[in-house]
Amino acid sequence: MSTTQNVFFRKRVVAGVEHRRDPLFGSWTRINPDRARRPKHTGGAARGADLQALIQSSRETCPFCPERRDTETPVFPPDLCGSARLTKGELVLFPNKNPFGEYHAVGILADSHYIPMEAYSERTLEDSLLLTQAYFRAVHRKDAAARFPVYVWNFLPPSAGSIVHPHIQLLLESRPAPIIETLTRACLRWEEGQGEAFWDALLREEVREGKRVILAQEDVAVLASFAPRGFREILVFLPGSGSLADLEAGEIRTFSWALARLLKAYHAMGVGSFNLVTYSPPMGAAPPPFPFHVKLISRPYPKGIYTNDTGFFERMYDLWIIDTLPEEVARLARPFFRDG
Numbered sequence: 001m002s003t004t005q006n007v008f009f010r011k012r013v014v015a016g017v018e019h020r021r022d023p024l025f026g027s028w029t030r031i032n033p034d035r036a037r038r039p040k041h042t043g044g045a046a047r048g049a050d051l052q053a054l055i056q057s058s059r060e061t062c063p064f065c066p067e068r069r070d071t072e073t074p075v076f077p078p079d080l081c082g083s084a085r086l087t088k089g090e091l092v093l094f095p096n097k098n099p100f101g102e103y104h105a106v107g108i109l110a111d112s113h114y115i116p117m118e119a120y121s122e123r124t125l126e127d128s129l130l131l132t133q134a135y136f137r138a139v140h141r142k143d144a145a146a147r148f149p150v151y152v153w154n155f156l157p158p159s160a161g162s163i164v165h166p167h168i169q170l171l172l173e174s175r176p177a178p179i180i181e182t183l184t185r186a187c188l189r190w191e192e193g194q195g196e197a198f199w200d201a202l203l204r205e206e207v208r209e210g211k212r213v214i215l216a217q218e219d220v221a222v223l224a225s226f227a228p229r230g231f232r233e234i235l236v237f238l239p240g241s242g243s244l245a246d247l248e249a250g251e252i253r254t255f256s257w258a259l260a261r262l263l264k265a266y267h268a269m270g271v272g273s274f275n276l277v278t279y280s281p282p283m284g285a286a287p288p289p290f291p292f293h294v295k296l297i298s299r300p301y302p303k304g305i306y307t308n309d310t311g312f313f314e315r316m317y318d319l320w321i322i323d324t325l326p327e328e329v330a331r332l333a334r335p336f337f338r339d340g
């Protein structure tokens with residue numbers, strides 16, 4: 001066994017497996033890059049063929065395609081946001097038919113039934129965030145207790161996205177998700193103990209090591225997480241920002257720009273499915289306990305029966321098993337940010 005002395009990025013190698021400690025949460029991830037090379041006895045179909053079949057077959061009954069969505073998707077109550085559905089360009093926002101939270105809405109991103117991840121424009125992503133803000137602000141005006149924003153994107157079925165048509169999900173809840181509570185407590189504890197914000201320390205230490213930095217600018221940082229909880233986990237954060245609902249237009253533009261590049265990078269890495277999750281301070285928090293940030297993780301490629309990427313450790317033991325080194329993820333993503 002060997003242990004590294006860096007107090008921020010703590011890891012030890014046991015029997016060829018890297019055990020890495022998340023610097024903020026203290027949770028552990030085990031990384032064995034050899035696992036990516038192990039034979040998998042499922043999903044032998046030609047890569048992409050199943051995906052094309054899924055796109056074709058789902059199009060025939062898709063409730064989000066323009067010819068069906070007006071009759072097959074619900075509308076907001078008349079007094080919530082001033083119209084039955086919120087729209088901006090091709091974007092359409094309406095209540096989730098099967099909600100699992102407060103003010104749970106769905107946003108259709110485009111008329112097209114399918115957009116490959118590398119083809120998403122900054123404009124589409126930017127508009128989705130601007131429309132999201134309009135929704136959150138309207139709900140909050142109506143119900144001041146609703147103030148914890150969530151914006152998530154499940155890309156294709158392996159990520160638990162049940163509908164192929166490009167869409168995001170939004171919630172504005174009166175209670176934070178458990179991870180937001182944990183994150184808030186951890187950031188306050190860090191600041192009290194260390195005398196500086198965790199996010200300042202994280203960026204400084206990542207830049208000092210350099211191995212996982214994809215982009216470090218004053219207004220946006222893109223990093224491959226040191227102790228990821230998902231495959232190819234990438235963290236994007238906007239230093240000094242607050243709630244998603246309160247982000248300024250320039251911050252949204254910067255974030256959308258980075259996200260569009262990351263989707264191209266994911267595609268180049270062979271990723272076919274992903275989850276994007278946001279971590280937002282509550283609306284109006286001053287000062288915000290942490291900056292607005294986002295994590296992307298890749299999920300198995302959409303094809304027939306596949307080997308799942310989460311097993312008993314992740315589901316039930318709170319331990320994260322990863323097969324790609326974050327340093328490799330950063331190396332593969334960096335070229336997509338090179339031309340500024």
Ligand SMILES: [Zn+2]
Nearest residue numbers: 062065113165
């Ligand atoms: Zn569709």
